[in-house]
Amino acid sequence: MTSRFNALKADAHWQAVWEERRTFAADAASTKPRAYVLEMFPYPSGKIHMGHVRNYTMGDVLARYRRMTGHEVLHPMGWDAFGMPAENAAMEKGVHPGNWTRQNIATMKAQLKRLGFALDWTRELATCEPDYYGHEQALFLDLFAGGLVYRKESSVNWDPVDMTVLANEQVIDGRGWRSGAVVEKRKLNQWFLKITDFADELLDGLSSLDQWPDKVRLMQENWIGRSKGLTFRFDPVAPLTAPIEVYSTRPDTIFGASFVAIAADHPVAREVAARDTNAATFIERCKAGGTTAAELDTQEKLGFDTGYTVAHPFDAAWTLPVYIANFVLMEYGTGAVMGVPAHDQRDLDLARKYGLDVTRVVAEGDQTDAVFEGDTAYTGPGAIVNSRFLDGMDVEQAKAAVIARAEGEGWGKGSTVFRLRDWGVSRQRYWGTPIPIIHCDACGAVPVPKDQLPVVLPDDVSFAIPGNPLDRHPTWKYVPCPTCSGEAVRETDTLDTFVDSSWYFIRFASQPKDRPFDRAEAEKWLPVAQYIGGVEHAILHLLYARFWTRALKHIGQLDIAEPFAGLFTQGMVTHETYKSAEGLWLGPDDVEGGIEVSTGQPVTVGRVEKMSKSKKNTIDPEPIVDQYGADAVRWFMLSDSPPERDLPWSEAGIDGAWRFVQRLWRLVGSEDDAGEGENIALRKLSHRTTAGVAEAIEGLQFNKAVALLYTLANAVEKAAPSPDRRDAVATLLRLASPMVPHLAEEAWAASGQSGLVANAPWPTVDPAMLVDDEVTIAIQVNGKLRDTLMFAKGAPREEVEAAALASDKIARTLDGKPPRKVIVVPDRLVNIVA
């Protein structure tokens, strides 16, 4: 064995061996217990970044560990390959989105292979290829047939320069993120998926996901936003003709209502605006209001008195004015609310501004006065007051009572309202899955017959002018209607790329040529045992994938309720930031020892932040892997920081990881002479470490696994040669092999072992070796540590207590005072209360 581990040589060698032997191909016919380990597949943007390296290293350690513990592991990789950056590249550089994307995939695939991930490349897929998106089109049509897809006119963010729809996230301060143009609201016919049909299921299903972070479950819960209340009617008072329907979660406060407020685009508001220019002006003003957080916070609550009144449901003689209000949203509930100023802050702001009544109906402590003072609404619990038949009830009783009366008298109904909206999936873009629909004047929207799938994207498109190239393609969209054979046109919108990622994990599990997946085969692997990715997907991707899976269950294609049994959201890789004397961002290579290399000027060291191109604090993994080898990079990615937290990249850190790899190599190479005698302590440590590392990996606590491996390595280094030491080294190598697989294979082969360490079993743990027969017991006086004493494990209380009291240090501390009480915790400590 040579003294220096040649990572570059070993990496290439073992990567080739694994590939040639198809070591990591998942066997669908295996009888072993299965484990599906999946990391969120990457968007092929160009090169991999440190975030990918960290994400995939974590998944890889788990996948390799599961193999060692006797599982048939499915650990696939693919490409989320549709999306805007490809079209931007096409516009900026004149390359075809497909060529750009496939080139990036080739580059990134080589980079991933260079890191030695135990991936089943035989199942690789890219969502931009017809043999993926064609099946997606089939699934879309199945959902369409199942009544889960519909088309409706809806308002979208339209960028007039790029001539495309923007997602909300792509609108920054009212302008398109790319063009900088002021974004318009435009009405377009859009395809929607009925995710709201599953709102209850998606919400209730969260409680079954006990291996998900609470944070993500809570975020989804808030996003779905279920609320229960009463939807009810205020009858019109002439000249108003139609009733106004409102939704309230606080029907208990109905006797505190002093107005009804409607949204600016409520039908009644439009009707008023049609004959009253002041109203029309007010509505325009509402729409112009910003929607950023800061603006909403400071925006004044504005109202416009329509002059109309409505009757209180419990008292026809009691009329309430109808206001148009800038804080009422047409998209939520019924677009109208009852204003109860004493118990809702916005209502109170409006009432104070326009001098409306403010009546207390919930007692605040002993305050029961009907006249509500002050400018802070009371939203807490209390007895209902000033409310006729509700008086004396608590809030919950009163809610139930009002709902019961409303339902009994027929003017309202207890109802559940969600914040969640249906999922609009139409995108006016080229680089996405074509929506498999044909529009015919005679027959309407007709699904493309399945035998005509896939609807393939045309390659001959131009990005010279803005807009959707599919729409202006000379021939592509003109097809005969599948139903009547008359002239018809294809849908030229493509699907949101989140659709692509909503079922890729199913296709990984089963990839028949003629259909999206084989149900029985997919169900063998699913659900994904452990899914790992960034928290930025906590809502959209994970919610859409959960919905898609349930939708497939609903139409009888797959009997899986939740796609991801375990979820882990890993932290980011961060780095210090630097600014030059002129205040410009500098990269790590521009700085040495706090000095800007090119100018000799001192630099300002800024916060440690997420690596980003704009702040120039990125580290490209490729040269790092070339310099240190894959194992050192992997080891560093797992060390120190808990995986859910951010990992600060540092030169010293990667150097340290490299030193450990070399140290491990020397250690496994030092086992030439046999040595004599036993080393029970080392043998025990070896078993304890085996159990500890297993527990840490299963809990995805890689930093702890790393610390345990260091401890064992330190102990082995200090131990004299012996058969126990030899065993400990062999154990150490296997325990470290999921983290540093290349070194492990190299050492495994060098030590004359047959086969691959990748196929070796995890070392067995002898439970007897986990038990210590001697324990150190802490001796405290009044809770302060004064001494420690060694005892045989399980020593009787009396013996321990006597020895503790006999200790010199204790006697000195007690200073002759008699102990009042002695607490003995077996095998742990003695606390003497004096």
Place this chain on the structure above:
RNA sequence: GCGGGCGUGGCGGAAUCGGUAGACGCUGCCGACUUAAAAUCGGUUUCCUGAUGGAGUGCGGGUUCGAGUCCCGCCGUCCGCACCA
């Protein structure tokens, strides 16, 4: 504004059940080896004190024989949502 997380040495962090705070790593310092350097190895590294000893887990209280851990009240910081009736 609402919801949630986090706060422990110079740094990343460990202590997951209320029981010896600071494991493990990084950095720094001292030393060995070397003509020298690199590499490697040994020691040391929470603070105050020469030592014995004392203090110490964001701050202030509390419960307990005993609190980083539990409870109450603050402060700071990060994240998510955002006029959701």
